[in-house]
Amino acid sequence: MVLWFFIFSCLLSSSLFFCSILRAELITSLPGQPSNITFKQYSGYIVTDAHHGRALFYYFVEAEAQNPLSRPLTFWLNGGPGCSSLGYGAFMEHGPFQPGRDGNLVKNKYSWNLESNMLYVESPVGVGFSYSNTSSDHFNSNDTKTAQDNLRFFLEWFKKFPQYRNSDLYLAGESYAGHYIPQLADLMLKYNKKKNIRAFKLKGIALGNPLLDIDISIDAAEFLWSHGAISDDLLEMKRSICNDTRAILEYINGNVSKECALVNDATGEEMGDDIDSSDLLLPICLSENAKQQMVFFRNKLVTTHKKIDKRAAIGDPCLTERIYMYLRRPEVQKAMHANTTHLPRTWDFCSGSTLKYQMQNLASNIMPTLSEILKHHIPILLFSGDQDTKIPVTQTRTIANMLARELKLIAIERHGPWYDGDQIAGWSQSFGGSISGKNVTLLTFASVRGGAHEVPFTSPSQALTLFGTFLKGYPPPRANAIA
Known part of the structure; x- marks a missing residue:
């Protein structure tokens, strides 16, 4: 029955590419992958507009757990606008593997799939392996269209992975994802108000070194001078x-x-x-x-x-070069079911030549959107590497304090050090309010000591601790890590 439905759908579609990318794809093994991997990986395309021939590429890594469905689902986007969540998020920062010096993959012991099922999406179209058959989609991209496309992605992705429809959902990202993620969350909350739908179980948002208000976020003069x-x-x-x-x-x-x-x-x-x-x-x-x-x-x-976000941070200085070479290998793309329509471009970290984003969107103030999300009692974590000059830690802390004052949130925890094991990992403060007679943390700001623009890249252990405690509903640990 499923096969006939698939064939019938293809016959009705005006775009041949719709047929070739309709199926969810299990990755049997990535080239150079270590042996004895117990979790499953999937990748492929989700059609967000069959008429335009528009599709977003995804890489889904199940949690490394006996029962992945017992863990939440985290959706990750990188910024740019126009940079790859596959290259940056998955292979450089917190995915399960990183390319080693010999060309083989090395298991990342700080992978975020130790805590959550991880869904990486190359968004908007024109980024990485994502694309559209309609050229105007590449040249008229903006925040509104990106948010709408990401919402459609989710609705279609859940059709392929219905077992995750009831999972607790977290949205996370960094840099210009400070625009992408809150706007997607806003659409999800509005979608949840519709009748006769299955609501998104949105449980939290985490944003690293995010662009939120251009008048505040990128002002780096004092930071550069103090360093x-x-x-x-x-x-x-x-x-x-x-x-x-x-x-x-x-x-x-x-x-x-x-x-x-x-x-x-x-x-x-x-x-x-x-x-x-x-x-x-x-x-x-x-x-x-x-x-x-x-x-x-x-x-x-x-x-x-x-x-913002057009160069790689440097943890292992040459890791980005190895990722660049790895994802361009034909056998890697075949294993990942990527580039199935033979795109007229090669994969790259950022798609400046193929994506013309409406850069006026950078000036949009996202703080009102964050305020609305917090009013729905959706917790938000703002974390910031303290060596980033693109979006300095001082500026993100300023925004967190402004949000807390505007919403009259109380200090659940005073500003102080948080720990990764026995080491101070940074400094944090949590704000919240009384919900049903109980003080609940709603907004947390955390700096990451020694961290850069891409915190999980330069500070992987700290980032995993921060992520894991956030998923559990805790503030950053003030002593040894929470068991």
Whole structure:
């Protein structure tokens, strides 16, 4: 019966690609995968618009547990806009494997599938292996369309994985996912108000170094100065002539003033070329391939004032190069059921050439959306690596405090250190309110000591502890990790 329904659906569809990507795909084994892997992996495409021939690529990793259905489901998006959750989230940060120096995969002992079923999606279309047969989908992408597409993705994905429809659902992401995730959550909460539907069991949202309010989030002058990266004179120039927000907004509007160009040039000269704004601490990769990519990114990003999320952070300095090579291998794409329609482009971390996002969306203030989510008693975790200059820890902490004051949340825990094992992992504060006579944590801010823009990449153990305690409904541990 299922087969005939599939064939009938294909005959009705005007797009041949609809047929080739309709099925959920089990990954039997990834090339170079370690032996004795006990959890299942799936990947493939979900059609979000059959008429346009639009589909999002996903990679789903079941929890490494005796009964995966006993664990929650976490949906992860990276930012950009236009960067891959497969390359960054799954293979660089907290997926089960990372490419080793010999080309084989190495098991990640800090994989988030130790705590949750993990669903990585390359969104919007035009990112990674996701695509559309309608060219305008690539050139008119924006926050609203992305949120709507992600909602449709979920509704269709649950048809293929109905066993997870009743799972507790968490939405998580970093950087520009500070736009994607709250807007998707808002649509889910509105969808839940409809009659005769199966509601999403949305239980929480986690955002790492998120872009939330461009007037606050990206203002890095004080942070750079306090770390000795810029001079007193340049700090005063950023304060009085052109701050980071103005520079980005002028770039978005295609009208960079002489004042901002002057400050941007001075910033590049003082900070130097061979530094990654994602992480002030760690070195760059010195392989020849990585050097060539670094030159490309550097030229591009100096022009755009280091647009958010277009370069990799550096934990293992050359890991991104190995991921880049691994995901371009034909046998890897075949194993993952990716690129089944032979896209006219190669996979890349960020899709600047194939995706033209409406960059004016960067100026949208997401704080009102977060406020509405909190009013629905959906807990939110804001975590921030303290070595990131793209979206500094100081700015995310400011936003968390503003949200707490606006909603009149009380301090459930005072600001203080949280622990990963016996080591201080960062500092945190939790806010909440009384629900049914009980104090409940609703908003948590946590810094990650030594963490970068992609916290799970540079601080994997701390990130796993933070993630695991959040899923359990706890604030970050104030002593040894919660058993």
